[in-house]
Amino acid sequence: MIHSSEEEEFEHELDVFRIEVDSGTQFFYAYLAVNAALSANKAALDAVNKAPLFWGTNVGALQAAFFITLGRIFDQKSNHNVDKLLRLAQNNISIFSKEALAKRKRKLSENADEWLDDYLEDVYVPTSDDFRGLKKHIRKYRQIYEQKYRNIRHKIFTHKELSKPDDIQRLYSMTNIGELEKLCIFLNKLHQTLWELLSNGRKPILRPMRYSARNMRKRPQPEWYGQTVQERIVTETHTYFEMMTPKAQHYAAPDRR
Secondary structure (H helix, E strand, O other): OOOHHHHHHHHHHHHHHHHHHHHHHHHHHHHHHHHHHHHHEHHHHHHHOOOHHHHHHHHHHHHHHHHHHHHHHHOOOOOOOHHHHHHHHHHOHHHHOHHHHHHHHHHHOOOHHHHHHHHHHOOOOOOHHHHHHHHHHHHHHHHHHHHHHHHHHHHHHHOOOOOOHHHHHHHHOOOOHHHHHHHHHHHHHHHHHHHHHHHHOOOOOOOOOOOOHHHHHHOOOOHHHOOOHHHHHHHHHHHHHHHHOOOOOEOOOOOOO
């Protein structure tokens, strides 16, 4: 039996998760894109250095906002976290039945009865094993967050437990840009997976998605392809600096990754 209140609660939590993931992704990839643009564009760097307080404030705010958002997603005491979302899905698996999907499709399409039976033949109905598999991925990335990034959030950005430069640097020395990129994109893939399962009955598999900001800069996806939020923010950041310094002098910055 399908309970609309449970379905509505899951849809709400999924949308909250989307907003959190999009926000965290924008903050992090904008931070990366700004630093990369300034490393490769001498004129942009010179322009930014004319207003160092303003730009330092913005870059610092992006970094702080990213870590705070990341904590809301992973911390199990948060009102809206990734575990709550998956628990709702697993405990209310009837939400993903063919009958429930058919009902949602009929709400969105006036002629659903003309095509719905054929559509439902290829719909995937998940089992508890599917959600256990997603939980394993979540545990993996939460462990990374808890071991390396939770203390940065708690001790630097939210509670200011650390103030000595050496103590702060010690925490930052454990970070890894590539690892954080993968963590961010995992959250994006998880949302996409759950949304596709709910909306289209697609099997809940984490499908490939580009994570490297460096590759996004070198080989941007065209707009018609349907850019992800991380692709858009990287592209827009670099476009902004190109517009700001049309006669910019570019040089190849060393790849420190």
